[in-house]
Amino acid sequence: MNICMFAKGLPVHTKGGMEVHVEELAKGLVKRGCEVTIITTKHSKKIEREKRDNLKIYYVGDKPLKYTRKFYKESAELFERLNNKEKFDIVHSQSTSGFGFVKFSHKKIPFIITLHGTIKNEIKSALNSKSIKGFIVASYLFLKWILGPVDKITLKKADKIIAVSNELAKDIKRQYRVPEEKLVVIPNGINVSKFKPMSVxxxxxxxxxxxxxxxxxxxxxxxxxxxxxxxxxxxxxxxxxxxxxxxxxxxxxxxxxxxxxxxxxxxxxxxxxxxxxxxxxxxxxxxxxxxxxxxxxxxxxxxxxxxxxxxxxxxxxxxxxxxxxxxxxxxxxxxxxxxxxxxxxxxxxxxxxxxxxxxxxxxxxxxxxxxxxFSLDRMVEDTIKVYKEVLGCWEYAGNYRKY
CATH class of the missing domain: 3.40.50.2000 (Glycogen Phosphorylase B;)
Structure with missing residues (x-):
């Protein structure tokens, strides 16, 4: 399987949970015989592309870790050029990083999105901080939700939506009126060989x-x-x-x-x-x-x-x-x-x-x-299962495991 993955960032940008998730998932897919290309935001050292751990990584846009119009447009243009050669089987968007593909590309390729949160939940989190800064952030997010419904458009295009928790799946279903059959829960996986009891x-x-x-x-x-x-x-x-x-x-x-x-x-x-x-x-x-x-x-x-x-x-x-x-x-x-x-x-x-x-x-x-x-292996295996279902390989898909 040849996969193009869009992401806001990787651990080279910041060591956040979503960034670690993207890289660990991509490396796990490669170990299982998939080809993976990642399109992400600008590198702080102005690197445009690199190959490491058998991943092909491209950096576009004008700001690291920022969804800008330039990122969406350049990521879509790059996808078109790469797809002419690569012939991708699956497009996988981490959060709304694949909005450029949705808006600017007309290629009919199975599209999957993994959501790590929602804008409404971000607004609630900002207000929970009970600070002036939190109120300002919440106000900005609310305007973003009203004026630029990027998440709604991206979700509508998706063939399958992966939520990283049961609670998030319920929020997505309620907030975006997503049909249940379009949703699947695959929690973030942990490298249990790395994170284990040890003497310190x-x-x-x-x-x-x-x-x-x-x-x-x-x-x-x-x-x-x-x-x-x-x-x-x-x-x-x-x-x-x-x-x-x-x-x-x-x-x-x-x-x-x-x-x-x-x-x-x-x-x-x-x-x-x-x-x-x-x-x-x-x-x-x-x-x-x-x-x-x-x-x-x-x-x-x-x-x-x-x-x-x-x-x-x-x-x-x-x-x-x-x-x-x-x-x-x-x-x-x-x-x-x-x-x-x-x-x-x-x-x-x-x-x-x-x-x-x-x-x-x-x-x-x-x-x-x-x-x-909640192991990394299980997360990767269940993600491949979603890919195969969307591609129509029902004999491999079977039923999703419950978390």
Missing amino acids: EDLREKLGLAGEKVIVSVGAISKQKGFHLLLKILPDILKEYKNVRLIIVGTGPYLQKLKDMAVKLGIENHVIFTGRVSDEELPKYYNLADIFAFPTLRMEGLPLVVPEAMACEKPVIASRIGGIPTVIENNVDGILIEPGNLKELKERIMEVLRDEELAKKLGKNARKKVVER
Whole structure:
């Protein structure tokens, strides 16, 4: 199968969940004998094309990680030129990156879109931050929704729509009135050979964590991710557990405000801000955790950090929002809390700190679930199944597995 994939970005642009998903999926498809060409936004180093990991990658448009008219037009023109030679079997759009193909191309090629979220959910997430900036972002997104319904047009063209969580599939069906038979759920897959339990005594020693209980949180540092909520409850936790450290892994526009907040609360000696951590080192930081906490306020399709931490056999406490309930069954393989509920967040963290057997049970169940149902291999196999169904190879397709 020869696949052309459109994407807003790749890990060379930023290490976000969607960017990692695109590259891991593409590499998995290549390993199974597919040819994959990726058309994405401008490279910051002005590279126009490259070939790596047997992927053919083209960078177009005028801005990295931005959907602009120039990107849509150039991506469609490039597709036309490449298709004359490649004769693609499938066009796969990650989010609305394939809008240029929809608007400017007249080729009749099976078209699939994977949605990682919706504009309406982005608006809700921005308002959840309860900030002036959040209100401005929500207003901009609302105008975008009204004046330029790119997502509606792109979804209408799709032969099949992949949602990355059960919750997102329901939102797509309700918000866009998409027929159920057009939807399929394929969650983001995790490399369970990379994210796994491992000894990290060297890193514990390096960070001075001997005898400490460690709470870890990972992600792009923005107010919507809820890191500030962990800082707010830490003084109360320290009253009962003096030996607790909070490690926040990641970087972003809200990082300095978090550092200032830690100083203001008098907890700066109990918080470690690591900044950006390499892909190779990231599993080690998950494995530092006695608890992985992710009190996000953002309605995401399925944030990768949650199943990554679960794959490392860690007890996860996360918000009941977006696609997180697709991967966590409350009190079985993780703990779900109401978004923004400080009292519940504090109480559940302290409960797991007190109860080592509960922590162990949640971690074991979490790893087992991710290996069985949320692995990278399963994601790739189920995506190929969608391709084959759309191409009419019914004998290979069969029924979709439930998540």
